[in-house]
Amino acid sequence: MKLPDTAPAQKQKWMLAGALVLALCAPAFAALGDNASSVLTDQARMKGTLRQTDKQGYVLHEIAAPTGAKVREYASPSGVIFGVAWEGQFPPNFQELLGPYYQQLQNAIAQQKSAAEASGQAPRRRGPAYVETPGLVLVQTGHMHSFHGQAYIPQLVPTGVQPSDIR
Amino acid sequence: MIVRKIALLLATGSIFVLGACGGSGGGGSNSPTITSVNVSCTPNLVGSGGSAQCSAAVSGTGSFSTAVTWTASAGSISSSGVLTAPAVAGTGTPGGGGTSNVQPIVVDSGPQPQTFGAVNVAYTTVTVCAPGTNNCQNIDHVQVDTGSEGLRLIAGVLDSASVTVTATSTQDMTKSGTASVTATLLPLSSVNECLVFADGYVWGPVGAADISFAGATGETSPSTPVQIIIPSSVAPAVPSSCSSQNPSGGAGNEGGSVMAFGANGILGVGPFQTDCGGYCVQEGMSCGSSNQPCVYYTCSGSTCSGTNVALNQQVFNPVIAFGIDNNGVLIQLPSVPNGGSQNPTGSLIFGISTQSNNKLTLANNLYQIPDTGNNAGDFITTFNGQSYSQSFIDSGSNGLFFLDTSTTGIPTCASPNQPWYCPNTSPDSLTATNQGQNSSGQGVGPAVPVSFTVEDATTLFSTNNTAFSTLAGPNAGAFDWGLSFFYGRNMFTAIDGAIVSGAPNGPFFAY
Numbered sequence: 029m030k031l032p033d034t035a036p037a038q039k040q041k042w043m044l045a046g047a048l049v050l051a052l053c054a055p056a057f058a059a060l061g062d063n064a065s066s067v068l069t070d071q072a073r074m075k076g077t078l079r080q081t082d083k084q085g086y087v088l089h090e091i092a093a094p095t096g097a098k099v100r101e102y103a104s105p106s107g108v109i110f111g112v113a114w115e116g117q118f119p120p121n122f123q124e125l126l127g128p129y130y131q132q133l134q135n136a137i138a139q140q141k142s143a144a145e146a147s148g149q150a151p152r153r154r155g156p157a158y159v160e161t162p163g164l165v166l167v168q169t170g171h172m173h174s175f176h177g178q179a180y181i182p183q184l185v186p187t188g189v190q191p192s193d194i195r
Numbered sequence: 196m197i198v199r200k201i202a203l204l205l206a207t208g209s210i211f212v213l214g215a216c217g218g219s220g221g222g223g224s225n226s227p228t229i230t231s232v233n234v235s236c237t238p239n240l241v242g243s244g245g246s247a248q249c250s251a252a253v254s255g256t257g258s259f260s261t262a263v264t265w266t267a268s269a270g271s272i273s274s275s276g277v278l279t280a281p282a283v284a285g286t287g288t289p290g291g292g293g294t295s296n297v298q299p300i301v302v303d304s305g306p307q308p309q310t311f312g313a314v315n316v317a318y319t320t321v322t323v324c325a326p327g328t329n330n331c332q333n334i335d336h337v338q339v340d341t342g343s344e345g346l347r348l349i350a351g352v353l354d355s356a357s358v359t360v361t362a363t364s365t366q367d368m369t370k371s372g373t374a375s376v377t378a379t380l381l382p383l384s385s386v387n388e389c390l391v392f393a394d395g396y397v398w399g400p401v402g403a404a405d406i407s408f409a410g411a412t413g414e415t416s417p418s419t420p421v422q423i424i425i426p427s428s429v430a431p432a433v434p435s436s437c438s439s440q441n442p443s444g445g446a447g448n449e450g451g452s453v454m455a456f457g458a459n460g461i462l463g464v465g466p467f468q469t470d471c472g473g474y475c476v477q478e479g480m481s482c483g484s485s486n487q488p489c490v491y492y493t494c495s496g497s498t499c500s501g502t503n504v505a506l507n508q509q510v511f512n513p514v515i516a517f518g519i520d521n522n523g524v525l526i527q528l529p530s531v532p533n534g535g536s537q538n539p540t541g542s543l544i545f546g547i548s549t550q551s552n553n554k555l556t557l558a559n560n561l562y563q564i565p566d567t568g569n570n571a572g573d574f575i576t577t578f579n580g581q582s583y584s585q586s587f588i589d590s591g592s593n594g595l596f597f598l599d600t601s602t603t604g605i606p607t608c609a610s611p612n613q614p615w616y617c618p619n620t621s622p623d624s625l626t627a628t629n630q631g632q633n634s635s636g637q638g639v640g641p642a643v644p645v646s647f648t649v650e651d652a653t654t655l656f657s658t659n660n661t662a663f664s665t666l667a668g669p670n671a672g673a674f675d676w677g678l679s680f681f682y683g684r685n686m687f688t689a690i691d692g693a694i695v696s697g698a699p700n701g702p703f704f705a706y
Contacts, residue, residue, distance in 0.1 A: 095478070095487060096569060115569040115585075117474060118488045119391055123439035130444065138445040143611045149316040149656055150611040152457055153676055155592030156670045157394040157442050158614050160493050160607075166442055167671040169596070170393050171342035173467055174571045177393075178669050192602055195672045 059127025060164075060181055062110060064089065066102035074099065085189045086110075099125070102194050104186045105119035111180035119168060121174045126179060129164050133179075136161045165191065197397040215307035218460050227257030229364045232372035236360055236385060238495050239375065240429045242382035242402060243283040243325055249276040249374060251362035252671045263362040265373075270358055270378070280378035283356050287333035289405075290322035293412025296520045296550055302536075302662040302678070304530065306336035306453050314661055315593035315678040317528070319543055321462055322348065323404035325381055326418040330640040332380055333409060335461045339543055340591030342686045343463035344470045345510030346406060347390065347397060347422040350429065351452065352459045353656060354380040377429075383420065387492045387499060388422050388510065389437030390528070392469065395449040396441045397456070398433045401491075406513045414520060414545050416513035424460075430652060431494040440488050464524045464543070466564060466572055466702035467691050469509040476503060483554065515690060520546025522693030523701060525553045526590055528662075530683030533622050533650060535660030539682075547687050548696040555687060555698055560643045561705040562588075563631035566691040572702065576637055576674040578603075578627040584636050585673040586629070588686065588704045592677030594663075595647060596670035605671060608653045614666040615652030627674065631703065647680065703705075 059066075067089040071078040076091040076099075089101045097116030101109050114120045123130050136159055144150035146157045156169035157177070168177030185191060236249040249272070253261040265272040270281040284513035300319045304312025315557040317339040323346075324331035337346075353410035363371040363651075369518045381402040390397050402423045427433065433448060441447030449456045450691045463470065471490045482501035489501035491509070515521050516529065544553045555561070562574040564587070576586035594615065600606055608617035630642040650665035664682045689701030698705075 031287065049499075050229065052528055063241075092485070095474070097487075117472075117569075118438045118490075119393075119569070121436070121439045121488065122442050123435075123444070126442075130439075133442055134444045134446055138446050140611075140613070143444070145310050145609040148311055148314075151311055151593075151656060153394075153593065153668060154457065155393065155589070155594060155596045155668075156673075158596075159442065159615065160667055167599070167669070168393050168442060169585065169671040169673045169675055171572055171587055172344055172392075172463065172465060172470055174569060174573060174585070175391075175393060175474070176569065176585055176673070183419040190601070192599075192672065 057127060060109055060129050060179060061110050061184065064101070064109055066105040067091070068099055069102070070099065083193075085186050086193070093164060102180070104184065108184055110184035110186065111178060113176070113178040113194050115176035117173055117175070119177075129179070129181070132161070132164055133159060133166060136164070206672045209587040225257060227255060227259035227418070229253060229255040229259055229367040229370040232263060232362050232364055234360060234362045234372040234374040236374045236376045238430050240379060240383070240400070240425060243280065243330070243378055243380055245280050245378065245383060245620065247280070249278055249360050249362070251276065251366060251372060260364070261368040262365040264365055266361045266363070266689040268359040269356055270361055270381045272360060276362070278358065278360055278376060280358060280376065281356055282330070283354055283378050283380045285324065285330040285332045285354050285380050287322060287331040289329050290407030290409050291322055292410055295410060295412045296414060296545040297552065298338055298408045298411035298545070299540060300526070300528070300543050301538060301540045303538045305660050306459050309454055309457070312661060313593070314656070315663055315666055316457065317541070317590055317678060318458065319462065319655050320409060321460065322407045322409060323333060323348070323381060323421065324407070326405050330380065333415045334459050336342060338458040338591060340461050340589070341465045341524070341526070342461050342587070342589035342591040343392070343461065344465050344467050344512040345422065345463045346404070346419065346460065346513055347424055347455055347461035347463070347510070349450065349456055350379065350423050350425045352364045352398060353423070355576055364379050376524060379423065381423065383423060385493055386502065386504065387431060387494050389440070389490060389492065389582050391437075391440045394579050395443070395447045396437060397422070397450040398437055398448065399423045399450060401510060411543070411545055415515045416516035419513050419516060421509060421692050422510050424456065427452040431497050431499055434489070434492065434499050436483055436489050454626050455458045464512060464688065466688050466704070467512065467566070469506055469511040471504070471509050472506070475509055476505060514545060517545060520553070521550065522550045522695050523547040523687060523689035526681055526686045528682050531662045531664040533648065533665055535658055535663040537660050537662070537664045545696070547689055548698070555695065555705055557582045559685060559687065559705045561631065561640060561698060561703050562629055563633070563639045563703045565632065565634035566702050568634045570632065570634070571633070571638060573673075574704065575630045575632050575642070575650070576627050577630070577642060578674070583673045584632060586676070588680065588688070590678050590681060590686070592675045593666070594677050595667040595679040596677060597667065598672065598674075599669045604615045605649060608651070612653050612656065615666070617651045617653055618649050621649070621651040621654065625649065635642050
């Protein structure tokens with residue numbers, strides 16, 4: 029009991045330090061692809077109220093901030109967030125909301141832009157943001173004072189759930 | 196590693212001390228010398244007659260002097276490096292002086308240079324003057340946008356004067372350094388704004404202008420807050436809390452150039468009074484946390500933090516400041532047939548039912564929109580039996596953006612036109628209904644049928660046309676009735692709280 033104890037205790041300390049580092053570096057939101065248990069972290073960060081609803085084939089976690097802004101996170105039966113939706117006076121912080129997919133999205137948009145420019149015959153679209161890649165779909169509509177949108181990972185959407193359910 | 200760095204610092208320090216001793220000793224080869232003078236000024240964009248603090252970093256060996264003398268190619272500069280920029284002369288003539296409420300607009304390929312021409316963007320010419328002066332500029336190709344509020348101008352198109360600031364070493368007058376400061380026509384404040392659109396954002400200081408028009412000579416908005424959009428080469432840098440509000444992050448900055456923005460500026464004449472409202476009056480300073488973004492910032496050097504801004508200091512819809520025609524706008528554009536038209540012209544008419552030329556009639560259906568909540572500015576469009584309560588009219592959207600392929604069955608186009616619809620059978624005729632709503636999301640007034648047509652976007656783009664009534668693309672679960680929908684209609688946008696004769700108070704859309 030005594031001798032083996034020290035090693036795990038040290039290990040625990042290191043794990044604690046590691047967890048602390050992770051917590052400091054982790055995106056503020058549960059974000060796409062994360063485990064649904066992190067929804068609570070998001071609720072705390074948004075200082076919001078959480079409503080959890082069991083739907084056909086998924087669980088909907090809706091967080092409402094005091095400002096009225098809402099974020100909805102769609103979790104599969106296995107507990108993975110496959111889609112997020114948002115609405116409010118302003119767009120959300122995408123870096124937090126999309127987590128690791130934020131960079132992927134930027135790359136996709138840059139590619140879309142350069143392809144359009146290279147063709148020399150594609151006028152710029154001005155209006156809702158619309159990005160569709162094999163690994164990520166994001167749309168955001170709205171105007172000054174009201175924005176809403178959704179993003180999802182097609183591969184993670186459970187069978188029987190329609191992308192249009194994420195709204 | 197750290198230890199070695201400290202050792203290195205100590206070594207450098209001792210060399211410096213030794214050098215200093217040698218200098219004071221008066222040995223010929225050890226006499227103090229100046230190697231370089233580097234100059235920087237903050238900010239590097241100032242208003243007409245505004246000031247910037249310049250500083251010089253003098254490098255040398257021995258017990259050299261860091262003293263410099265300052266000179267500026269224009270304006271004046273103090274011995275401590277405070278530049279007072281010159282007054283900038285405007286190239287334009289003031290608008291106003293008449294009674295017209297009609298401002299011409301055109302749907303053309305946009306300001307040059309552009310990699311490819313704009314489509315479905317309505318432009319007008321706006322006159323801005325330094326407040327209280329006849330020092331003015333007429334700025335063409337400003338986009339007319341009913342989806343935003345306030346005037347925003349690309350910094351690079353403003354009349355300006357470039358000032359070269361020089362610091363010369365007093366010890367060695369052959370050694371000097373320079374920095375460039377741009378003085379611009381309009382005065383600038385220390386408040387900067389992050390303005391986010393659905394598909395991009397712009398960043399830059401809030402200035403002030405008397406806004407008038409060469410056409411609508413009866414309308415003037417004096418001393419109006421105006422955003423000056425700056426590129427990333429101009430300080431202060433965009434805060435990450437701003438860029439992360441855009442799905443494309445840093446790539447979403449549209450303020451880099453006229454080409455990136457597609458216009459010399461944007462004139463927001465939407466259904467709200469200001470661009471932010473109560474949130475920025477109260478929450479501006481506690482902003483920055485998740486889903487509580489900052490809009491207005493005060494910046495000191497390169498550090499910016501959120502700030503509260505009173506309603507009348509926010510970038511507001513200039514229409515609310517007009518004398519009589521201040522309750523909204525009417526946009527008139529001619530009908531555009533399938534296949535499109537080239538450079539059609541129309542009118543931006545100020546006021547609703549304030550003159551004989553802007554009357555709301557019984558023929559116009561009215562769609563009330565809530566002024567608060569997450570459906571602010573939105574009405575209900577019903578399509579195939581499904582209602583979409585976050586639908587709206589927006590002249591700043593250059594197509595009719597609705598739903599997606601899985602809902603409509605309309606495929607998107609092949610690369611590079613994926614963001615547009617290319618129906619299997621073109622033209623594709625569709626119907627929906629539009630209905631106003633209150634802030635609880637309940638329908639207000641009748642659900643009025645509306646017909647619209649979608650054509651193959653790739654085919655449309657192969658013409659030289661600039662205006663398309665049938666250009667459409669996918670969206671989130673909503674209808675964005677963009678400029679495609681304006682052709683051949685009288686499109687009214689009434690401002691929040693405005694009194695309109697014979698109609699409910701704004702905000703509402705009518706057509």
